[in-house]
Amino acid sequence: MIIRNLHLGCETFGELLEGAPGLSHTLLAQRLKQLERLGIVEVTPKALGRGHRYLLTESGDDLFTVCVTLGEWGARWLEVAPEHLDPFVALWSMCNALRPERLPDRRVVIRLDFTGYRRHERYWLLVEHADTEICKEYPGLDEDLFVTADAEAFVKWHLGQLSWAQAIRDSRIQLDGPSWLVKAFPTWNGRSMFAHIKPDRRIGKTPAAIT
Structure with missing residues (x-):
């Protein structure tokens, strides 16, 4: 969710948190620090006011393509839990x-x-x-x-x-x-980027979907 939100243009901590329901303030802060250490996210001070801006690095952009592939797989093979x-x-x-x-x-x-x-x-x-x-x-x-x-x-x-x-x-x-x-x-409606993918007809005939 963090990588997706950054790709969509969220840059502040508040914007990232709003787009990630269920993710606590503490966990988001931990994940952002981890992503920064891994070189996936770049953190810079805001030009005006307090706080920081979070941006995907080149490595982060590459990781987003991996997320897209996983999303396409999920849209085709998994039920919406x-x-x-x-x-x-x-x-x-x-x-x-x-x-x-x-x-x-x-x-x-x-x-x-x-x-x-x-x-x-x-x-x-x-x-x-x-x-x-x-x-x-x-x-x-x-x-x-x-x-x-x-x-x-x-x-x-x-x-x-x-x-x-x-x-x-x-x-x-x-x-x-x-x-x-x-x-x-x-x-x-800006439909989901996976809206064009048709679910496989065998969904629901297999064991419980991976969430």
């Missing part, structure tokens, strides 16, 4: 790969309610000037679109394992808002 159905991870990944040319030219606030994953979770997505921000608390702005989604369906849509049409037809994803926004929302 229940612990990997965190909708925040899918939402975070989606926001780091949105198609800016398809985003509206005005501010849009989207409320997302996820069900079926541990507990009910609610987030707000702010879209403005081709930039996005995920809020865990109500941002105090008028909401333009309401999305209610089964967490598994949302994650599998992002991964390319479930079509938007099928999720809507089965009422696993529901949208309420202006028709133009309802139609536009799924077209913004």
Whole structure:
């Protein structure tokens, strides 16, 4: 996750931590120190303010290609395990790969309610000037679109394992808002880099998947 997040452009400790749910502050600090010792990550002071910037070295870029290969293998051969159905991870990944040319030219606030994953979770997505921000608390702005989604369906849509049409037809994803926004929302999606890989049909007929 750390290598992926660095490749996606996360440079601060906070950005890396936000994109790695389940990874503690202490463990992330330890991993970054280890990656720095191995010459995979370069750490430099911020130009302004306190803190550091974390960047992949040439070795780190090469390691990312290894991660991609492992991801492709997993997308083809492994089932999505229940612990990997965190909708925040899918939402975070989606926001780091949105198609800016398809985003509206005005501010849009989207409320997302996820069900079926541990507990009910609610987030707000702010879209403005081709930039996005995920809020865990109500941002105090008028909401333009309401999305209610089964967490598994949302994650599998992002991964390319479930079509938007099928999720809507089965009422696993529901949208309420202006028709133009309802139609536009799924077209913004920066799908997973592995969304083009079709799972092998033998998945589920083999022993428990490796997580």
